[in-house]
Amino acid sequence: MKCIPSKFNIVEKNCHTLLKVVIHQPNYFPYSGFFHKLTLGDSLVLMDNTQYDKKFTNRNRIIVPNDWIWLSVPIKKEHKFSPNKTVEINNEIDWKKNHFTKIQKSYSNSKFFNLYKDYLKNLYEKEWNFLFELNYETITKVMEWLGIKLKIYKESDLNINGKSTERLVNICKSIGADTYISGIGGKEYMNEKLFNSNNINLEYQNFTHPIYEQHFSDSFIPNLSILDLLFNHGLKSLEILKNSQNNVEN
Numbered sequence: 001m002k003c004i005p006s007k008f009n010i011v012e013k014n015c016h017t018l019l020k021v022v023i024h025q026p027n028y029f030p031y032s033g034f035f036h037k038l039t040l041g042d043s044l045v046l047m048d049n050t051q052y053d054k055k056f057t058n059r060n061r062i063i064v065p066n067d068w069i070w071l072s073v074p075i076k077k078e079h080k081f082s083p084n085k086t087v088e089i090n091n092e093i094d095w096k097k098n099h100f101t102k103i104q105k106s107y108s109n110s111k112f113f114n115l116y117k118d119y120l121k122n123l124y125e126k127e128w129n130f131l132f133e134l135n136y137e138t139i140t141k142v143m144e145w146l147g148i149k150l151k152i153y154k155e156s157d158l159n160i161n162g163k164s165t166e167r168l169v170n171i172c173k174s175i176g177a178d179t180y181i182s183g184i185g186g187k188e189y190m191n192e193k194l195f196n197s198n199n200i201n202l203e204y205q206n207f208t209h210p211i212y213e214q215h216f217s218d219s220f221i222p223n224l225s226i227l228d229l230l231f232n233h234g235l236k237s238l239e240i241l242k243n244s245q246n247n248v249e250n
Contacts, residue, residue: 020203021045021177022150023168026084026135027056028073029142029225033183033207036241038148040181040205045171046139048085048132049156057084058131060225062106063216068224071099075131085156087131096124103227110215112234116145116227142226146238165191172200179203210244 022041026048027034038044052075059072074090089095100120107113119141128134140152158174160167168190172180179201182190187204195202209222215232229237 019043019175019177020179020181021172021175022181023047023155023171025050025053025057026132026139027060028058028071028131028135029060029138029227030056031060031223032209032226032229032241032244033205033223035142035146035148035226036207036244037181037183037205038143038150039238039242040203041150043151043153043175043177045153045155045158045175046132046136047155048136049083049160050167052080052082052084052087052131054080057087057135061223062103062225063214063221063228064106065216066218068221069102071102071225073099073131073134085130085132085154089128089131089134091127091129096128100124106216107227107231110231113231115234116230142230145230146241148238164189165194169194169198169200173198181205183207208244210240212240 020041021043022037023045024034024037024047026046058075059070061068061070072095074093074095076088076090079087103120104117123138136154143150153175155171158171160170160174162170168180171177172195177200180195181203182205184204184206190202192202210229211220211222212229212233214220214228226237229240233240
């Protein structure tokens with residue numbers, strides 16, 4: 001039962017507040033939809049114990065004139081089937097200088113780039129050995145920039161077992177979550193009945209990518225790293241995210 005306080009902020013004795021959780025791979029400077037999903041939850045669990053997924057865990061996209069490119073953090077090949085928390089970065093490749101140079105070249109003339117330049121410069125001067133540590137740092141920093149405040153858990157701290165949907169359900173139960181917020185793609189692989197049998201609500205994010213003014217492009221390019229939105233709109237970025245399709249599907 002969802003709690004609805006009265007105008008005097010009095011809640012019924014047997015009522016409890018729903019705790020909504022987002023569970024996600026720790027991606028590298030994720031795209032806007034990741035942070036939109038966070039605005040719908042109360043807690044975030046980053047899956048550091050789950051097997052590394054090469055799709056976005058170590059890379060994301062930024063804009064170049066009328067196109068986009070990948071920024072990829074090189075990892076040691078022997079770790080591509082390892083849990084996220086043990087995946088090591090291949091620092092024999094000078095990826096840090098490469099990333100910062102490309103970001104500067106693409107965004108130095110963007111309206112709000114200077115708000116974030118010093119942080120990025122320091123980020124890419126620091127030594128990073130594990131991909132998860134880099135991703136955790138950048139995700140939490142972007143949350144700070146956007147003003148998104150959630151309780152963050154590392155999956156490895158929760159002693160979780162199980163696979164696929166069972167693993168998601170066990171994570172929810174371990175932190176006392178009543179509701180799991182999934183991306184719409186979860187409908188293709190999740191066992192929805194397993195959530196229901198464990199008294200956990202399942203909600204799907206209904207995200208329409210916001211179209212905003214974008215430096216360097218004649219037509220809007222969606223699904224870039226959140227950096228693109230921040231560099232172009234600064235402190236208004238969260239408002240732009242929230243004005244996209246915010247409702248969820250059950």
